[in-house]
Amino acid sequence: MSNQRTHDGLVLVGTRAPYEVRKFPTISPKGDEIMVNIKWTASTPLDLHQADGGLLVEHPMRTGSTGAGIVAEVGTDVKHFQVGDRVFGFAHQKPEWKTHQEYATAPAWVFGKIPEGFSLEEAVTLPENLVTAFNTIATDLKLPTPWPKPADYEPPRANERILVWGAASSVGQLTIQVLKYYGYKHIIGTASSNHHAYIKKIGASEVYDYRSPSIVDDLLRSAQRSEAPVFPLIIDCIGSQERTLAPISKVAQNGSTVAVMLPVIVKHASDETVPEYSMDAGDSVAWATGVNVTGVRTHFYWKNEMFREKLQMEIMPTLLAQGIVQPNRYRVVEGQTLLERATKGLDAMREGASGEKVVWRVSNE
Ligand SMILES: NC(=O)c1ccc[n+]([C@@H]2O[C@H](COP(=O)([O-])OP(=O)(O)OC[C@H]3O[C@@H](n4cnc5c(N)ncnc54)[C@H](OP(=O)(O)O)[C@@H]3O)[C@@H](O)[C@H]2O)c1
Structure with a gap:
């Protein structure tokens, strides 16, 4: 036995x-x-x-x-x-x-x-979405995440506008807090209106209601006309073909990088409907010329040696203990x-x- x-x-x-x-x-x-x-x-x-x-x-x-x-x-x-x-x-x-x-x-x-x-x-x-936030910022947006962060650290694209679509999601909340920690100054979120105060509290400078019929125009009007692209960096924290990628494809312009949480949800699940997914964010909607679309795959974050050694063992507890992430x-x-x-x-x-x-x-x- x-x-x-x-x-x-x-x-x-x-x-x-x-x-x-x-x-x-x-x-x-x-x-x-x-x-x-x-x-x-x-x-x-x-x-x-x-x-x-x-x-x-x-x-x-x-x-x-x-x-x-x-x-x-x-x-x-x-x-x-x-x-x-x-x-x-x-x-x-x-x-x-x-x-x-x-x-x-x-x-x-x-x-x-x-x-x-x-x-x-x-x-x-x-854990899952703090790792996702770091992985998205470093691997997909190609922004540095130095650790330990130097005391006088100024990130390379500090003043560029970053759109976090789905800011109330767990991925969105943690991404905003990590971006704020690294010194990004213009984080713009979309969320249901009941979450706006909280999203601002954790680091967004502006929040828009994604349910508004004028959301695309509201976002495009939110910057000086001369600025192009209006959002050089965009994170789709949801990855729904119809509900997020479709409006984001109207906001992303030549020169924007869009990081999409995979899978792309092609058909949402319901009692009657079997969901359908795609692992290709680039092909899911029509993007403007010059938009760089990447699909986030956090399951491979460990390929980044610093993340493997420090992200969970050291960075995650430190950020939580210091109140940098809630x-x-x-x-x-x-x-x-x-x-x-x-x-x-x-x-x-x-x-x-x-x-x-x-x-x-x-x-x-
Ligand atoms: N590929 C990867 O590496 C990776 C890693 C982590 C997560 N993900 C994927 O990312 C997605 C989000 O995960 P999560 O854990 O953050 O989910 P979650 O916390 O359960 O997300 C719920 C939130 O989604 C928001 N939301 C729903 N539809 C929206 C829309 N059309 N526009 C804007 N916001 C919308 C809602 O916001 P309101 O309350 O404001 O309405 C809600 O608060 C999932 O599909 C997950 O599988 C992928």
């Missing part, structure tokens, strides 16, 4: 099929790995793209890429963490790293220590079991979260 330890983990077994809970081997960490008892996670739009659209999924697939918990064991080479540390991280690459399971075993560099004064559920709102506002999904909480979390994604993360407990205790 095997003495292999096991734990519960969530799996997707089919497109638009309910989640299932299965037993998985609990893996002792080796070398630079740590094993984390995952206490909290978040449901994300990616969970929905995977569950309802089968996006880049091979069934059965373990889910969850953002987690917070307690270090249970450490590998022999680990210096930064000790058993009992409270940690948070974006851990997505392998089934054993995933965070919708009670124990994740992953390299230490996908986690950081949660600073004093922050709860696990607050901390779990950050935890997202969040809503807790309750339920008796892992399966119930996860299912309700996914339903909340189907309904659409507005300005808040949907978080839930993974381990029961």
